[in-house]
Amino acid sequence: MTLKNPSKSIFSEVGDFFASVKLALVLLIVLAITSILGTVLPQGEPLAFYRRAYSQLSAQLITFFQLYDMYHSWWFQWLLFLLAVNLIVCSLKRFPTTWKVIKSPPRAISDSLFASLPFSQALHFSKNTFQDQASIDSLLGRQFGKPLPLSSSAGKAFYLEKGRFSRFGVYVVHLSVLIIFAGAIVGSLFGFKGFLELQEGASQDRIFIRGSQTMKKLDFSVKLDQFALSYYPNGMPKEYRSDLSIWEKGLKKETAVIRVNDPFTYKGITFYQSSWDQYPSSIRLSLQQGDLKKELVMQMDERTPIPDTPFALQAVRYINNLSNMGPALGVILFKDQEEVDHSWILANHPAFHGNRLANIRIKVLEVQTRYVSGLQVNQDPGIWFIWIGSSLMLLGFIITFYFSHQQVWVWIKEKKDHNGGEGIELLIGATAQKNRGALVLKMERLLAKVQK
Amino acid sequence: MEMKSSFLLSIVTFGYFFSALFYLISLVLKKPGVGRIATWLLWAVFIIHTGAIILRWVESYQLGIGHAPLSNLYESLIFFAWTIALIYLWVEIKTSSRTIGVFATPFAFLAMAYASFSPNMNDRIQPLLPALQSNWLIAHVITCFLGYAAFAVSCSLSIMFLLKKPCPDKNKESKGLLSLFPEISVLDDLIYQTIIIGFLLLTLGIATGSIWAHSAWGTYWSWDPKETWSLITWLVYAALLHARMMKGWHGTRIAWLSIIGFACVLFTYFGVNFILSGLHSYGSA
Numbered sequence: 001m002t003l004k005n006p007s008k009s010i011f012s013e014v015g016d017f018f019a020s021v022k023l024a025l026v027l028l029i030v031l032a033i034t035s036i037l038g039t040v041l042p043q044g045e046p047l048a049f050y051r052r053a054y055s056q057l058s059a060q061l062i063t064f065f066q067l068y069d070m071y072h073s074w075w076f077q078w079l080l081f082l083l084a085v086n087l088i089v090c091s092l093k094r095f096p097t098t099w100k101v102i103k104s105p106p107r108a109i110s111d112s113l114f115a116s117l118p119f120s121q122a123l124h125f126s127k128n129t130f131q132d133q134a135s136i137d138s139l140l141g142r143q144f145g146k147p148l149p150l151s152s153s154a155g156k157a158f159y160l161e162k163g164r165f166s167r168f169g170v171y172v173v174h175l176s177v178l179i180i181f182a183g184a185i186v187g188s189l190f191g192f193k194g195f196l197e198l199q200e201g202a203s204q205d206r207i208f209i210r211g212s213q214t215m216k217k218l219d220f221s222v223k224l225d226q227f228a229l230s231y232y233p234n235g236m237p238k239e240y241r242s243d244l245s246i247w248e249k250g251l252k253k254e255t256a257v258i259r260v261n262d263p264f265t266y267k268g269i270t271f272y273q274s275s276w277d278q279y280p281s282s283i284r285l286s287l288q289q290g291d292l293k294k295e296l297v298m299q300m301d302e303r304t305p306i307p308d309t310p311f312a313l314q315a316v317r318y319i320n321n322l323s324n325m326g327p328a329l330g331v332i333l334f335k336d337q338e339e340v341d342h343s344w345i346l347a348n349h350p351a352f353h354g355n356r357l358a359n360i361r362i363k364v365l366e367v368q369t370r371y372v373s374g375l376q377v378n379q380d381p382g383i384w385f386i387w388i389g390s391s392l393m394l395l396g397f398i399i400t401f402y403f404s405h406q407q408v409w410v411w412i413k414e415k416k417d418h419n420g421g422e423g424i425e426l427l428i429g430a431t432a433q434k435n436r437g438a439l440v441l442k443m444e445r446l447l448a449k450v451q452k
Numbered sequence: 453m454e455m456k457s458s459f460l461l462s463i464v465t466f467g468y469f470f471s472a473l474f475y476l477i478s479l480v481l482k483k484p485g486v487g488r489i490a491t492w493l494l495w496a497v498f499i500i501h502t503g504a505i506i507l508r509w510v511e512s513y514q515l516g517i518g519h520a521p522l523s524n525l526y527e528s529l530i531f532f533a534w535t536i537a538l539i540y541l542w543v544e545i546k547t548s549s550r551t552i553g554v555f556a557t558p559f560a561f562l563a564m565a566y567a568s569f570s571p572n573m574n575d576r577i578q579p580l581l582p583a584l585q586s587n588w589l590i591a592h593v594i595t596c597f598l599g600y601a602a603f604a605v606s607c608s609l610s611i612m613f614l615l616k617k618p619c620p621d622k623n624k625e626s627k628g629l630l631s632l633f634p635e636i637s638v639l640d641d642l643i644y645q646t647i648i649i650g651f652l653l654l655t656l657g658i659a660t661g662s663i664w665a666h667s668a669w670g671t672y673w674s675w676d677p678k679e680t681w682s683l684i685t686w687l688v689y690a691a692l693l694h695a696r697m698m699k700g701w702h703g704t705r706i707a708w709l710s711i712i713g714f715a716c717v718l719f720t721y722f723g724v725n726f727i728l729s730g731l732h733s734y735g736s737a
Contacts, residue, residue: 021698025691032687032716039677039728071675184673193671232517232579240582260582261668272670273582378670386672390659397655401648434697437641 018089027083034079038070084181087174098167106159109152109411113429117409119440120429121447124415129424133158136410139426141446144408155413155424162406167433169399176393183385191380192216196271198224199279200371203247207377218269220248225255227276227371240273242373258375268379275374280318283329284366285345289359303334310335311360318367325349329364333357404434408443455511458575460504461530465568467497468533468561475553479629487550494557498537505534508577517579522593525725526575529567531593532721535601536560539649543605543642549634552642555608588664595660596682599653600717603689606646607714610707613639617704640703643710644696651689658682677728681720688713 017023042049045068051059066073107113114120129135133147136158140147144160151157194207194216203223206215226243239259246254246266256264256271263272280300287294287306296313298304303314317330326348333341341357347364349355355362408430415425428447432439471494478487508521508530521527540556567573580589616633633639661679662672673679692709695701701709 021694024694025699028687028691028694032684032691035680035684035687038675039680039724043675071680234578236579237582238579261586261664263667263670270670272668274669376670383666383672386662390655390662394652394655394659397648397652401652435644437637 015089015093018085019093020086020090023086024083024090027079027086031079031083034070034076037067041067041070043071044069080181084178087177091171091174095171098171102164102167106148106150106161106407106409109150109157109409113409114411114427117429117431118436119431119443120427121443123426123428123447123450125424125426126422136160139410139446139450140408141449143442143446144406147410150409152411155411157412158410160408160410163403163433164405166399166403167405169396169403172392172396173400174396176389176391176396179385179389179392183382183389185382186385187380187382191378191382194377195274196222196375196377197277198222198242198373198375200224200227200373220246220253220266222271222375223247224373227373229276229371240276240373242273242375244271268381270378270380272376272378273373274376277372277374278318278320278369279372280315280329280367281370282366282368283315283364285313286363286365288361288363295365311358312337313357318369322346325352327367329367331357331362333360400434404432404439406430406432406439455508455577457504457508457511460500460507461564462568464497464501464504464533465561465564467493467500468537468557468564471497472554472557472561475550475557479551479554479632482629482632484550487553490553490557491544491550494537494541494553498534498541501530501534501537505530512577515577517577519580520590521577522590523580523584524574524578526567526573528593528597529563532597532600533560533563533567535597536563536604539598539601539605539646543609543646547634547638547642549638551633552605552608552612555611556605559604559608583668586664586667588660588667592657592660592664595653596657599650599657600721602646602650602653603710603714603717606643606650606710609639609643609646610710610714613643613707614704617707636703640706643706647689647692647710647713651686651693654682654686654689658686678720678724681716681724685713685716685720688716 041062047059047063047068050062050068054062062068065075070076133149136147137160140160143162145162147158147160149157150159193210195210196204196207198204201224203221205218205221207218208214209216223245224242225245228239228241228243230238230241232238241257241259244256244258244264245252246256254266256266258264258271258273260273263270265271283298283300285296285298287296289309294306296304296306298313298315300315300318303312305312312334314332314334315329316332318327319330320327322328322344325346328344328346331343331345332339335358343354343357345355345362345364346352347367350363408428411427411429413425413427415423428443430439430443471490474486474490474493478484478490505521508527512518512521522531536556537560540553540560543552543556544550567575612633613636616630616636616639634642658679661682665674665679666672688709692701692706692713695709696706
């Protein structure tokens with residue numbers, strides 16, 4: 001075992017650890033494996049759910065590791081933080097070297113240079129061929145930019161290169177990941193995700209903040225002027241649409257229509273069509289008990305006495321489709337304040353035998369409904385970080401994957417051919433920062449043409 | 453309504469089957485002539501397939517529905533098969549080797565067969581639900597599936613690599629089937645080439661998906677199982693690329709990682725729909 005360099009401080013060792021590719025690989029794989037957990041385990045349920053569904057030990061583990069919301073758990077955030085540190089330290093550590101390489105002149109011509117290059121080949125030609133830049137350029141198929149003369153101990157030398165900038169590609173990618181992380185942090189610190197339910201005609205200036213029990217007051221109010229939904233001929237939903245207006249200090253400032261995929265932004269706060277519901281308001285029933293027939297108008301959730309009887313009715317629920325039988329009204333019958341019966345009354349099937357409470361037959365004549373529109377209300381000042389980060393990442397990938405810094409050295413020396421005649425030797429060497437195999441193949445193909 | 457595109461697509465399904473069969477026969481019997489037939493057949497099938505997709509698009513307009521045929525599991529499988537054929541044909545032109553076809557074309561056939569013969573598959577042209585009414589849908593689906601197809605081809609190449617690796621040709625005249633496979637180094641390079649195409653397109657697919665999610669639901673990322681599995685896939689390939697570019701991993705290890713990566717792709721595509729649940733619920737359609 002060799003002794004460690006004593007000048008290497010603990011700091012640089014820690015630095016090396018955080019800069020290492022090994023750490024990056026471990027983090028990427030650990031993130032991939034742990035991410036599976038949250039796709040298998042239901043997320044965001046109340047703790048009681050996990051206590052009921054899992055063993056005591058599992059429920060304790062789920063609570064401790066915050067697996068009920070694992071992507072926001074302390075340890076998952078730590079893994080992401082470590083990845084960010086890894087990206088920053090490795091980029092900072094490597095960048096000066098890259099910068100030096102980019103700024104430095106090409107390596108000087110020598111025999112040892114050609115020996116060290118992944119591709120090098122000697123070609124022999126008769127004298128007076130390949131003397132100038134143009135001929136070198138055409139020899140290499142004009143693939144590497146302009147040949148630049150280099151000084152050499154003997155003969156002439158040229159240097160060609162392309163794709164020097166591609167050495168920056170990896171930093172662009174790493175920076176883009178950090179920008180996306182920054183966007184997520186900015187969004188969670190300075191933004192919010194809220195929810196708002198509005199009845200038609202109602203207005204509101206407070207929204208519920210998701211994931212907490214708090215409300216947030218907006219400095220304007222939103223009114224739902226109208227909600228509309230439309231269907232395709234086959235019954236599939238076609239469009240959910242809310243007509244909104246924005247009010248400030250009693251003045252209408254703006255109107256907007258929002259649909260799914262078509263939100264509206266006011267003062268940096270965006271409203272998305274998220275859900276809808278239908279609440280019955282007024283209900284008209286026909287009641288029949290023996291020969292006695294009556295009509296009753298009542299409001300949802302209000303216990304309404306049936307005139308001239310000891311009975312009272314209360315509608316407690318209305319659903320649009322009960323087991324494919326269409327709309328149904330949940331009704332309770334009271335006698336002298338005591339519940340005596342309850343049932344679903346099918347609105348579209350007046351003859352249905354179950355449409356009765358005790359011995360009273362009930363028909364639904366009319367249910368007036370009012371729409372409620374559910375709006376997602378968000379503010380995310382980090383969103384531009386996300387879009388810029390994503391674009392940079394793609395740009396970085398293209399630079400990293402499809403461009404490589406390729407360098408070619410050509411050394412032309414006079415040399416007697418095997419018959420003792422005058423001739424020249426062309427030493428050609430090349431290297432690439434990435435994908436050297438491809439460069440070697442390319443050089444072989446280029447030079448094979450010349451030799452024929 | 454009987455549709456012409458459905459008829460063409462059933463021809464395409466059988467076309468991929470026979471094309472895969474001819475590639476296999478050509479390899480096993482070492483008949484290059486049969487291989488040429490396989491290539492010609494594959495090109496013909498690919499053109500018919502392209503026509504069928506365009507026709508289905510036109511038919512959707514004739515039905516008054518009018519959207520790109522990329523909206524449900526059936527249509528995505530049809531498109532997936534098309535992208536596999538496309539990427540494979542590119543690899544065949546690039547390598548002038550037909551042996552890869554033996555491993556790549558069955559994926560195209562399997563995707564078509566699954567779309568055509570699965571009893572629960574809904575192949576009707578249906579209008580788009582409100583959440584799907586976005587141009588980002590087209591960008592998202594095209595980029596994701598081109599990426600998936602590149603990974604599928606990379607997986608085929610990795611299988612070939614692993615078959616060939618333990619028995620390197622002792623001499624060039626070796627008559628073994630494996631001697632017909634491209635050189636180990638060529639396979640290794642192609643695995644990398646197809647993975648970077650896939651990785652670029654997967655990234656683009658995730659990005660277009662987030663833009664769409666942001667306009668539909670207000671969040672660009674919600675850790676829905678499909679999103680998370682696409683991220684898991686992305687992380688596996690990111691690790692592979694770091695291992696290859698920075699650690700100099702080559703050959704066997706990269707081939708295995710590429711197969712694991714494609715297993716993640718398959719889980720993202722199918723597993724999430726049938727085993728897990730979430731926003732991308734077309735599996736139940």
